[in-house]
Amino acid sequence: xxxxxxxxxxxxxxxxxxxxxxxxxxxxxxxxxxxxxxxxxxxxxxxxxxxxxxxxxxxxxxxxxxxxxxxxxxxxxxxxxxxxxxxxxxxxxxxxxxxxxxxxxxxxxxxxxxxxxxxxxxxxxxxxxxxxxxxxxxxxxxxxxxxxxxxxxxxxxxxxxxxxxxxxxxxxxxxxxxxxxxxxxxxxxxxxxxxxxxxxxxxxxxxxxxxxxxxxxxxxxxxxxxxxxxxxxxxxxxxxxxxxxxxxxxxxxxxxxxxxxxxxxxxxxxxxxxxxxxxxxxxxxxxxxxxxxxxxxxxxxxxxxxxxxxxxxxxxxxxxxxxxxxxxxxxxxxxxxxxxxxxxxxxxxxxxxxxxxxxxxxxxxxxxxxxxxxxxxxxxxxxxxxxxxxxxxxxxxxxxxxxxxxxxxxxxxxxxx
Numbered sequence: 406x407x408x409x410x411x412x413x414x415x416x417x418x419x420x421x422x423x424x425x426x427x428x429x430x431x432x433x434x435x436x437x438x439x440x441x442x443x444x445x446x447x448x449x450x451x452x453x454x455x456x457x458x459x460x461x462x463x464x465x466x467x468x469x470x471x472x473x474x475x476x477x478x479x480x481x482x483x484x485x486x487x488x489x490x491x492x493x494x495x496x497x498x499x500x501x502x503x504x505x506x507x508x509x510x511x512x513x514x515x516x517x518x519x520x521x522x523x524x525x526x527x528x529x530x531x532x533x534x535x536x537x538x539x540x541x542x543x544x545x546x547x548x549x550x551x552x553x554x555x556x557x558x559x560x561x562x563x564x565x566x567x568x569x570x571x572x573x574x575x576x577x578x579x580x581x582x583x584x585x586x587x588x589x590x591x592x593x594x595x596x597x598x599x600x601x602x603x604x605x606x607x608x609x610x611x612x613x614x615x616x617x618x619x620x621x622x623x624x625x626x627x628x629x630x631x632x633x634x635x636x637x638x639x640x641x642x643x644x645x646x647x648x649x650x651x652x653x654x655x656x657x658x659x660x661x662x663x664x665x666x667x668x669x670x671x672x673x674x675x676x677x678x679x680x681x682x683x684x685x686x687x688x689x690x691x692x693x694x695x696x697x698x699x700x701x702x703x704x705x706x707x708x709x710x711x712x713x714x715x716x717x718x719x720x721x722x723x724x725x726x727x728x729x730x731x732x733x734x735x736x737x738x739x740x741x742x743x744x745x746x747x748x749x750x751x752x753x754x755x756x757x758x759x760x761x762x763x764x765x766x767x768x769x770x771x772x773x774x775x776x777x778x779x780x781x782x783x784x785x786x787x788x789x790x791x792x793x794x795x796x797x798x799x800x801x802x803x804x805x806x807x808x809x810x811x812x813x814x815x816x817x818x819x820x821x822x
Contacts, residue, residue: 417610421542422551424609429555430562431602436528437566438595439500443521445574446588449581450507452514459518464525469775475530476768477628485538485764486611490603492531497599499524504592507585533771537764540755541614546701548755553697553748560690564683635759635766642757642766648815649750650773652713652808657781658788659720659801666794671727681736688740696744705752706816712746713809715739721802724795 443460482488499520506517543551570591578584636643667673673681700708715738722735758766789797 417613418543418547421610422547422554424605425539425543425551426554426558428602428605428609430558431598431605432531433559433562434566434598435496435595435602437563438591438598439503439524441567441570442588442591446585447514447517449584449588450513450517456514456518460521463518463522465775465779467522468525468529469772469779471526472529472533472772472775473628473632473765473768475526476533476765476771477631479530479534479537479764479768480762484611484614485534485541486606486609489531489534489538490606492527492534493599493603493606495527496524496531497596497603499527500592500596500599504589504596507589529771533764533768536755536767538611540758540763542609542611545756549700549705549748549752550694550697552751553693553700553744556744556748557690557693560686560693564686564690567686568683631762631765632769635762635769639757639759639766642759644815645753645757646770646773648808648811650777651811652805653774653777654781654784655801655804655808656716657778658785658804659798660782660785662785662789662794662797662801663720663723666723666727666798667732670794671723671729671732673729673732677729677732681732684733685736685740685743688737689743692741693744693748696748699745700748700752705749705756706812706819707749708745709749709753710809710813710816712742712744712749713812714806715742716746717802717805717809719802720798720805724798 444457447456447460479485479488503517503520503524506513506520509516539548539552574584574587578587636646664678667678667681696708719735719739722731722738725731726734754767754770758770785797785801788800
């Protein structure tokens with residue numbers, strides 16, 4: 406009887422893991438059929454540079470304003486799955502509206518930008534809610550491989566869609582009208598994938614997760630006090646966030662500079678840049694499960710340190726070996742060592758986040774990541790304008806190395822403890 410129960414439990418966990426990967430693949434399709442084409446769509450509709458910049462900045466602003474309230478709200482619901490399914494439904498319903506904006510005359514560009522910003526709210530709420538839901542349905546050791554396979558699928562999809570989409574828009578669509586129609590079709594396809602994604606999520610078994618006690622929704626001042634209290638109470642999580650913030654600022658410093666350097670200094674054309682991006686994400690996909698097994702054996706702290714150091718090497722290697730051969734080596738190294746960084750960091754976060762008020766603390770983590778993503782590129786450009794792009798990239802690499810060293814010290818101290 407015990408053996409039969411164990412087999413049933415194992416089969417149940419495997420089914421949950423498979424649903425997690427499938428739902429993640431559909432989510433990746435929704436994202437890849439929309440976000441890479443926002444700026445191009447706005448440009449084809451006649452948007453100016455201000456409109457292009459708002460495509461990036463307005464969604465980030467909306468995200469920062471709404472992330473913590475959503476995180477606090479998720480902790481008040483007895484079950485996470487209905488909330489996550491509701492967020493998928495909301496952003497699915499916005500996709501046909503985005504596709505319809507070219508018919509709005511003079512309002513088409515502001516309407517599209519506003520819809521992108523609104524779309525980002527349930528998408529981010531889905532992300533926070535899903536992370537908490539994922540932590541509920543699978544135990545710590547059971548999470549690693551499903552998450553690795555989910556990331557693998559995401560990167561395969563990213564590579565294939567970007568290459569296929571770029572080919573269609575560059576060589577098959579000739580006129581502006583044809584390109585706009587293609588973007589509209591992509592948004593409608595994303596809508597279909599979102600509906601499928603919601604269906605898979607709803608079918609994911611969470612019956613073994615008990616209802617959480619219902620809590621009251623906090624006011625803004627209460628959320629600020631609670632965030633301070635949580636960080637003070639959970640020192641391990643606080644130290645993790647501080648070190649990660651240092652690293653993420655440095656990582657984001659080089660993100661925009663990397664593109665400028667590769668195109669303007671090294672001289673990579675669009676075809677070479679797209680090919681390099683494709684190779685990078687495909688290598689991520691191929692090696693994701695390998696690094697997932699390393700995390701299971703060695704732990705997320707050990708594995709993520711490898712990723713932090715490899716990330717620190719990238720901008721320094723770019724500057725010191727700035728030719729086509731150096732570019733290929735850089736992208737290969739990045740593709741091979743991005744999985745330990747991303748998988749290790751995510752699993753490290755879930756291990757550090759306390760059980761009590763889990764979603765709220767995950768919200769703190771995501772808010773910190775958004776702030777770093779906002780500050781880092783601006784800081785990188787400031788350093789670049791005050792000195793040279795080479796100095797800015799090397800500084801980014803050195804600061805990434807400092808962040809990696811902090812995590813290395815934490816890992817060594819943790820082993821001795």
